[in-house]
Amino acid sequence: MWKFIVRRIIITLPQILLLSLxxxxxxxxxxxxxxxxxxxxxxxxxxxxxxxxxxxxxxxWYVQYYDWITSALQGDLxxxxxxxxxxxxxxxxxxxxxxxxxxxxxxFTYMIAIPLGITSGRFNDTFRDQMIVGYxxxxxxxxxxxxxxxxxxxxxxxxxxxxxxxxxQPGLTPGTLxxxxxxxxxxxxxxxxxxxxxxxSTVQYLRSEIIDTKQKEFILxxxxxxxxxxxxxxxxxxxNSLLPIAALFGFEITGLIGGTxxxxxxxxxxxxxxxxxxxxxxxxxxxxxxxxxxFGIASIIxxxxxxxxxxxxxxxxxxx
Amino acid sequence: MAFxxxxxxxxxxxxKGGILNRTIDSVKAVNGVSFQVxxxxxxxxxxxxxxxxxTTGRAIIGLNEITSxxxxxxxxxxxxxxxxxxxxxxxxxMIFQDPYSSLNPKKxxxxxxxxxxxxxxxxxxxxxxxxxxxxxxKVGLSPESIFKYPHEFSxxxxxRIGIARAIALKPKLIIADEPVSALDVSVQAxxxxxxxxxxxxxxxxxxxxxxxxxxxxxxxxRIGIMYKGRFVEEGDTEDIFSNPQHxxxxxxxxxxxxINPKNRDAQKKFREEVQLxxxxxxxxxxxxxxxxxxxxxxxxxxxxxLPEIGVVE
Amino acid sequence: MNELKLDVKKEKKAHRSQSGLNxxxxxxxRDKLALVSLIFLAVITTTVFVVSGLLDLxxxxxxxxFAIYEPPSENFWLGTDYGGRDIFGQLIIGTRNSLAIGFxxxxxxxxxxxxxxxxxxxxxxxxxxxxxxxxxxxQILPFLMVVIVFVAIVPNYGIVEFSLIMTGFLWMGIARxxxxxxxxxxxxxxAQASQTLGTPRWKIMFGQILPNLSSxxxxxxxxxxxxxxxxxxxLSFLGFGFPERxxxxxxxxxxxxxxxxxxxxxWIWMPAAILIFLLMLSVxxxxxxxxxxxxxxxxxx
Numbered sequence: 001m002w003k004f005i006v007r008r009i010i011i012t013l014p015q016i017l018l019l020s021l022x023x024x025x026x027x028x029x030x031x032x033x034x035x036x037x038x039x040x041x042x043x044x045x046x047x048x049x050x051x052x053x054x055x056x057x058x059x060x061w062y063v064q065y066y067d068w069i070t071s072a073l074q075g076d077l078x079x080x081x082x083x084x085x086x087x088x089x090x091x092x093x094x095x096x097x098x099x100x101x102x103x104x105x106x107x108f109t110y111m112i113a114i115p116l117g118i119t120s121g122r123f124n125d126t127f128r129d130q131m132i133v134g135y136x137x138x139x140x141x142x143x144x145x146x147x148x149x150x151x152x153x154x155x156x157x158x159x160x161x162x163x164x165x166x167x168x169q170p171g172l173t174p175g176t177l178x179x180x181x182x183x184x185x186x187x188x189x190x191x192x193x194x195x196x197x198x199x200x201s202t203v204q205y206l207r208s209e210i211i212d213t214k215q216k217e218f219i220l221x222x223x224x225x226x227x228x229x230x231x232x233x234x235x236x237x238x239x240n241s242l243l244p245i246a247a248l249f250g251f252e253i254t255g256l257i258g259g260t261x262x263x264x265x266x267x268x269x270x271x272x273x274x275x276x277x278x279x280x281x282x283x284x285x286x287x288x289x290x291x292x293x294x295f296g297i298a299s300i301i302x303x304x305x306x307x308x309x310x311x312x313x314x315x316x317x318x319x320x
Numbered sequence: 321m322a323f324x325x326x327x328x329x330x331x332x333x334x335x336k337g338g339i340l341n342r343t344i345d346s347v348k349a350v351n352g353v354s355f356q357v358x359x360x361x362x363x364x365x366x367x368x369x370x371x372x373x374x375t376t377g378r379a380i381i382g383l384n385e386i387t388s389x390x391x392x393x394x395x396x397x398x399x400x401x402x403x404x405x406x407x408x409x410x411x412x413x414m415i416f417q418d419p420y421s422s423l424n425p426k427k428x429x430x431x432x433x434x435x436x437x438x439x440x441x442x443x444x445x446x447x448x449x450x451x452x453x454x455x456x457x458k459v460g461l462s463p464e465s466i467f468k469y470p471h472e473f474s475x476x477x478x479x480r481i482g483i484a485r486a487i488a489l490k491p492k493l494i495i496a497d498e499p500v501s502a503l504d505v506s507v508q509a510x511x512x513x514x515x516x517x518x519x520x521x522x523x524x525x526x527x528x529x530x531x532x533x534x535x536x537x538x539x540x541x542r543i544g545i546m547y548k549g550r551f552v553e554e555g556d557t558e559d560i561f562s563n564p565q566h567x568x569x570x571x572x573x574x575x576x577x578x579i580n581p582k583n584r585d586a587q588k589k590f591r592e593e594v595q596l597x598x599x600x601x602x603x604x605x606x607x608x609x610x611x612x613x614x615x616x617x618x619x620x621x622x623x624x625x626l627p628e629i630g631v632v633e
Numbered sequence: 634m635n636e637l638k639l640d641v642k643k644e645k646k647a648h649r650s651q652s653g654l655n656x657x658x659x660x661x662x663r664d665k666l667a668l669v670s671l672i673f674l675a676v677i678t679t680t681v682f683v684v685s686g687l688l689d690l691x692x693x694x695x696x697x698x699f700a701i702y703e704p705p706s707e708n709f710w711l712g713t714d715y716g717g718r719d720i721f722g723q724l725i726i727g728t729r730n731s732l733a734i735g736f737x738x739x740x741x742x743x744x745x746x747x748x749x750x751x752x753x754x755x756x757x758x759x760x761x762x763x764x765x766x767x768x769x770x771x772q773i774l775p776f777l778m779v780v781i782v783f784v785a786i787v788p789n790y791g792i793v794e795f796s797l798i799m800t801g802f803l804w805m806g807i808a809r810x811x812x813x814x815x816x817x818x819x820x821x822x823x824a825q826a827s828q829t830l831g832t833p834r835w836k837i838m839f840g841q842i843l844p845n846l847s848s849x850x851x852x853x854x855x856x857x858x859x860x861x862x863x864x865x866x867x868l869s870f871l872g873f874g875f876p877e878r879x880x881x882x883x884x885x886x887x888x889x890x891x892x893x894x895x896x897x898x899x900w901i902w903m904p905a906a907i908l909i910f911l912l913m914l915s916v917x918x919x920x921x922x923x924x925x926x927x928x929x930x931x932x933x934x
Contacts, residue, residue: 011766018770026779030786141914143863145870146906149889157896164892258777265871265890276778277871280785292782295775303773381829414829422822426844436830485830 004311012304019296020072023289024065030285072293078286082279087290090275095294097167098271101194101263102256104187108195109252113202113245120203121210121241122233132203139200145262148193152266155189162189165268190267194259202248209241243313250306254299322356322392323525324380324493329353329389329399331372331379349375351549351611352389357542359492362519362526364540364557366533366572372549374417377495377529381414393493410440413486417498419478423470429456429481430466436488455484460514476507480514487518495527500535512539533572537561542621545569550612552605555622565624566612567605570594657848660926667922670915677912681729688722705900714888714901724904727880731869732912734881735862737796742804742861743854747846749804750811751838755819765812768805776802777868784873791876799864807853814849818842848927855920859913866909882909 059067071077077087120132156164163169163186172179213219214237222232261273268274272291279287331350334343350372357363367373378384380391382398391398393408413436416422423432433452437443443451453463459480470478479499486494499515500508512535519526530536536543537557544554545568553560553569564570574594578587604627606612612625661667713719749768753761783798784790818824819842827837868874869883870890885905889895894902 015770015773019774022774026782026786138914141859141917142910143867143913145867146886146909149886149895149902149906153889153895153899157892254773254775257775261777261781261871262867276781280781281872288782288785292775292778295778296773299773299775383825383828409829409831412829414826416822416826418822422826424823424827424841424845426847427841435827435832439831439833482826485826 005308008304008307008311012300015300016297019300020069020293021065023293023296024068026292027068027285027289028061030288031283077290077293080279080284080287082282082284082287087287090287091272091290091294094270094272094275097269098260098264098273100183101187101191101260101269101271102253104191105194105198105256105259106252108191109199109202112195112199113206114242116199117203117206117245118210118238120207121214122237124207124211129207132207136200136204139197140204142197144194144197144259145266147197148190148263148266151189151193162186167270186267186269190263190269194256194263198252198255198259202245202252205248206241206245209244210237213237213240244310246309246313248306249309250302250304253302253305257295257298257302323359323394324357324527325390325392326356326376326380327354327390327392329376329379329391330387331375331384332387348549349384350379353546353549353551354615355544355551355554357493357525357527359525360519360523361541362528362539364536364543365527365529365546366531366536366543367546368531370548371546373529373531373546374497376546377414377497377527380527381412381495382409383414410436410489411492413489413491413494415479415482415486415494415496415499418502419475419482420470420502422482423478425470428467428469432470432481433466433485433488436485440489451488452484455488456481458487458518459484474507475503476511479503479511483511483515483518487522487524490522491524493525493527495529497529498531499528501530501532508535515539534576537576545572547612548610551615551623551625552612553624554615555618555624559619559622563618563622565618565622565626567594567598567602568612569624571598657851657923657926661919661922664922664925667918670918673911673915674919677728678732681725681732685726685729688725704898720885720901720904723880723885724882724908727882727885727905728908728912730875730879730881731862731865731883731909734792734796734799734865734875735858738799738803738861738865739854739858741796741800742807742857743850745800745804746807747811747843747850750808751815751843751846753808754812754815755834755838755842757816757819761812765809768808771802772805772809774802780868781871781873784868792879795874795876799861799868803857803861803864807850807857810849810853811846814846815842818845848923852920852923852927855916855923859916859920862909862916863913866905 075088077091079085080087080090083090116132116135120129123129152164155161167183167186168179169182169186172182219232219236222236227235260271261276263269264271264273265277272295276288276291279285279291329350330348330352332346332348335345335347336343353372353376355363365373365376375384379386380393380398386399389399393412396408398408398412430449430452433455434448437448437451449466452466456463456465461477461480461484465473470481473481479502483499496515500511503511515526516539518524526539528536528539540557542554542556543560545552545560545566547568552566553564560569561573564573571594574587574591578584605625613627615623615625618624661671714723749764753764780798780802783801784795787794787798815838819837824837824841827841832841865874866881866883866886869881870887871883872887874883875881882905886902886909889902
């Protein structure tokens with residue numbers, strides 16, 4: 001088992017290396033360089049050339065890559081020419097917002113998925129189950145951004161239950177209860193709209209897992225021994241069905257990354273996704289590069305987590 | 321020089337493992353096998369599943385990579401890399417065990433049987449249809465079935481299609497890998513007799529691979545018995561059945577039912593003897609790794625993997 | 634022999650391949666939901682292609698400052714947008730564009746993915762291992778961000794570039810599926826038999842194994858089509874899809890990022906939202922029915 005985990009982690013390192021190369025390549029393809037935004041374009045061209053030389057922008061690509069990756073490892077991701085501050089600082093702010101959004105989404109996802117999946121699996125082919133299956137069927141076909149728009153239109157604008165943009169009501173002091181509550185209030189609708197869509201695959205998975213487990217020999221044995229129905233479900237079926245769900249957790253992270261871009265755009269929620277879109281339209285490429293790199297690493301770690309959890313849960317994976 | 325000569329054939333499959341997925345060990349599916357096949361004769365290769373008999377057949381035709389050794393067919397070494405592209409492929413054909421998976425379910429009989437013809441002979445469309453119809457007639461199927469799909473046939477009929485495909489290029493050697501073991505017993509004899517007929521007609525040489533010693537006895541001129549990738553005994557059919565030497569062969573021979581009631585007592589006695597010897601002396605027939613020893617000559621035609629001459633009385 | 638030749642056509646008709654396209658077709662006809670979905674798709678597709686041929690694109694995208702944000706009326710069936718442009722016309726053309734790119738990307742990813750999967754799966758071994766690691770890597774990449782960045786930095790961005798970028802990052806899924814199926818198929822006796830019959834490798838791959846993957850390919854590509862329509866409209870919604878002057882369904886939805894449009898002018902974005910939803914749902918319905926058809930255990934009757 002540890003062998004599998006070690007091997008899996010060893011694979012992750014070249015993946016991250018490849019990612020950084022890929023992102024670096026993207027950065028090279030982007031118009032302009034680290035200097036474009038920093039210096040006054042009316043400056044003497046000879047001066048600019050001198051600056052370029054000093055910053056090492058004329059070095060061969062691998063030297064530039066080495067410089068870039070070593071400073072990135074030390075937390076220096078360059079300067080944003082638009083905000084005139086370190087990229088790291090901008091990202092730090094936005095990352096906190098995206099983190100809370102993702103966390104709440106995950107909580108909602110499992111709060112919805114587990115009861116629905118269990119009900120649906122336990123009472124399969126009843127009316128309740130058919131309702132849930134209908135929901136997952138529609139949920140599967142609905143693009144996240146359309147659903148989020150609809151919810152915002154309905155609950156945000158028409159009913160006015162939730163704020164329609166931002167991450168907190170302006171004018172509140174950080175640290176007060178009101179501030180926290182306002183933050184939460186701003187989070188609920190974005191997180192809920194994302195969770196309602198992303199949860200459907202988990203519901204479906206849990207449902208089929210429970211239906212499968214129900215027919216396994218060891219459940220029949222438990223019944224034959226006279227265990228009560230609730231005991232059979234609580235002690236035997238759920239435990240065996242919930243474990244694989246845990247393995248999907250890593251993929252959930254990967255899914256969230258794409259989702260936040262849409263959600264943050266629709267709800268004007270100042271997180272990483274919105275930062276990416278803003279920076280691209282403002283041609284603030286040093287920020288773009290940093291965001292893509294971070295999201296890429298998050299995806300790689302998400303996949304790593306899934307595989308490790310899966311190997312803990314399902315011994316068959318380990319042999320591969 | 322023999323028609324087909326196998327010299328010290330080894331086929332090993334690597335076992336991967338460890339953190340870096342290196343090759344850490346290998347399964348020696350065929351572990352030093354040598355024999356010769358004469359033209360126009362049938363050579364029976366017998367053994368239990370996992371004995372390496374199928375791998376031997378597949379290695380000869382090139383489906384399994386040969387680790388070391390020689391496969392000399394009409395003077396050409398098929399194992400040598402420079403001969404890989406040699407056109408001897410058309411002279412060696414194979415009949416597969418499973419008549420269900422060996423015919424492409426998406427292809428019509430015409431396309432299946434014509435496949436080798438299209439690779440080696442440039443025929444016009446009508447010539448091709450004619451050839452295929454001839455071949456089908458030869459294997460006892462109606463020529464009208466050329467546009468049918470494999471699923472429209474029974475197992476025995478499918479195996480006949482497989483045979484038609486194998487003889488389409490008029491090959492010299494056919495490797496028949498358990499050609500009847502997937503068929504109903506009632507159909508087995510039909511297919512076997514038919515195989516003998518076309519053997520005479522086309523002067524075919526068979527390498528007949530089977531786990532069923534009874535069928536091999538019926539088909540073969542010479543027999544090799546394999547166990548764990550090695551030969552335990554080899555000889556003419558007469559040698560093997562009337563004078564089995566190795567304990568493994570003896571047990572196989574003793575297990576064949578005899579219909580003749582007059583022989584019942586003799587048969588029973590033979591079985592008991594073999595059983596006794598098996599319990600007492602089994603370990604002495606194999607080396608410390610449980611493998612068979614090298615073959616030794618018992619007579620001109622008969623070889624067995626015995627530890628030393630003195631052991632067997 | 635002549636008799637035989639005369640019969641060729643009739644004989645060919647009389648015998649059908651067992652698990653062929655006709656089983657897929659039969660399953661769709663049996664599944665009422667899938668049949669309705671298929672008819673809906675066919676009607677929508679022909680309508681948008683025929684009507685958009687009749688419409689004058691320049692007429693539709695021309696700015697008319699006297700007719701800004703008009704609600705639905707006799708003149709403008711679905712009202713107008715911020716430039717006074719007819720929403721109904723944009724909806725027709727948008728649907729055509731969305732469908733066209735959906736089909737194009739699905740087809741291109743299909744061709745690349747199937748070829749790649751067949752080749753790596755058939756040859757297997759060390760090369761396959763290496764190539765699959767690369768595919769793994771590209772699958773892990775956050776697709777959306779990378780595509781957005783590419784769209785932003787590609788010079789002379791246009792419709793061709795957009796479909797190429799989407800294709801470039803979407804062919805791995807089908808490649809994986811085809812590869813693992815090919816790994817199974819190549820071990821079957823019929824593929825091995827072809828080898829002993831002297832058939833060249835590329836012929837075994839594309840002539841012998843490929844036909845046996847046809848159902849899988851059709852199912853996967855149908856489900857991909859639904860996903861691609863969704864992805865395209867999502868990217869266009871974010872402003873990183875179709876270029877300015879070519880409306881897609883996502884472009885219409887992107888008007889809803891203006892809060893006033895979202896709150897008060899439903900006619901601009903709601904029809905596009907409903908249409909995307911219905912298109913994706915019906916393509917999925919067809920895809921799921923096909924999937925059931927290929928799995929004999931789930932077949933309905």
